[in-house]
Amino acid sequence: MRHLIARLVIMAMAAGLSGYSFGMSDPEPGKSISTMTVAELQKAGDEFRAQKDYKQAIQYFQAAIRKDPKNPLLYNKLGLAELQMSELGAARVDFEKAVKLDSKYADAQNNLGAVEYMQKSYGNAAKRFKKAVALDETRATFHVNLGAAWFGQKKLERAVTEYTRAMELDPEVLNSNSRAGVTAQISSPEERARYSYMLAKIYAKRGNLDRCLECLKQAKEQGYPDMANVYKDSEFANLWQDARLNLVVPAPETK
Numbered sequence: 001m002r003h004l005i006a007r008l009v010i011m012a013m014a015a016g017l018s019g020y021s022f023g024m025s026d027p028e029p030g031k032s033i034s035t036m037t038v039a040e041l042q043k044a045g046d047e048f049r050a051q052k053d054y055k056q057a058i059q060y061f062q063a064a065i066r067k068d069p070k071n072p073l074l075y076n077k078l079g080l081a082e083l084q085m086s087e088l089g090a091a092r093v094d095f096e097k098a099v100k101l102d103s104k105y106a107d108a109q110n111n112l113g114a115v116e117y118m119q120k121s122y123g124n125a126a127k128r129f130k131k132a133v134a135l136d137e138t139r140a141t142f143h144v145n146l147g148a149a150w151f152g153q154k155k156l157e158r159a160v161t162e163y164t165r166a167m168e169l170d171p172e173v174l175n176s177n178s179r180a181g182v183t184a185q186i187s188s189p190e191e192r193a194r195y196s197y198m199l200a201k202i203y204a205k206r207g208n209l210d211r212c213l214e215c216l217k218q219a220k221e222q223g224y225p226d227m228a229n230v231y232k233d234s235e236f237a238n239l240w241q242d243a244r245l246n247l248v249v250p251a252p253e254t255k
Contacts (some may be wrong), residue, residue, distance in 0.1 A: 072101040106135035114184035122152035140170035194224035
């Protein structure tokens with residue numbers, strides 16, 4: 001669980017819960033946290049989160065929320081910091097607070113889905129991701145996450161549909177390295193391998209065999225466990241007699 005959460009990619013803009021007892025350090029000498037404005041506290045929290053100092057980020061977002069307890073953005077940012085700390089329960093509480101304050105907050109809906117996904121509740125995750133997509137269909141991250149949730153339920157055609165849409169919106173959606181956003185994207189090594197295999201299917205269906213082979217090679221390098229299925233999945237039928245496919249995935253021996 002922890003290694004998967006640690007590899008979450010945080011992609012777009014997002015904070016506060018009490019319960020942490022370590023001391024709060026000041027962002028600069030001579031300046032007290034108690035005298036900082038909400039904007040200053042939020043900025044400090046963002047900076048600590050970008051530096052992967054999630055404990056400090058949590059403290060500043062908490063302080064900001066004490067001054068502005070009805071700010072959904074702050075709760076969302078706090079939840080993301082907690083998610084990076086593997087504090088799934090606390091993250092859920094704060095994402096729920098963000099949604100309660102703003103029911104149309106697509107990022108918070110998506111992030112609740114990420115919590116459900118991490119707890120392997122794929123059906124509930126899909127419901128949240130679908131809400132996020134309904135609120136903002138143009139976000140590639142939401143489609144990637146929904147695709148992952150469908151895949152977790154073995155609903156492969158639906159997964160392909162979402163991965164296809166994600167690729168249309170942003171071909172580099174899984175290559176972002178930003179850590180200061182407000183949206184949690186499911187991006188473990190397993191997900192990257194799965195995504196590459198799905199992209200190979202998509203390119204095969206479109207007739208782009210060169211890109212299909214590139215994606216299959218990526219999936220293999222990323223450790224996709226079911227590469228042999230390339231000789232079973234009908235989408236790859238046009239490649240079965242292509243010698244290049246055998247170089248990527250050796251053909252099964254005929255009996």
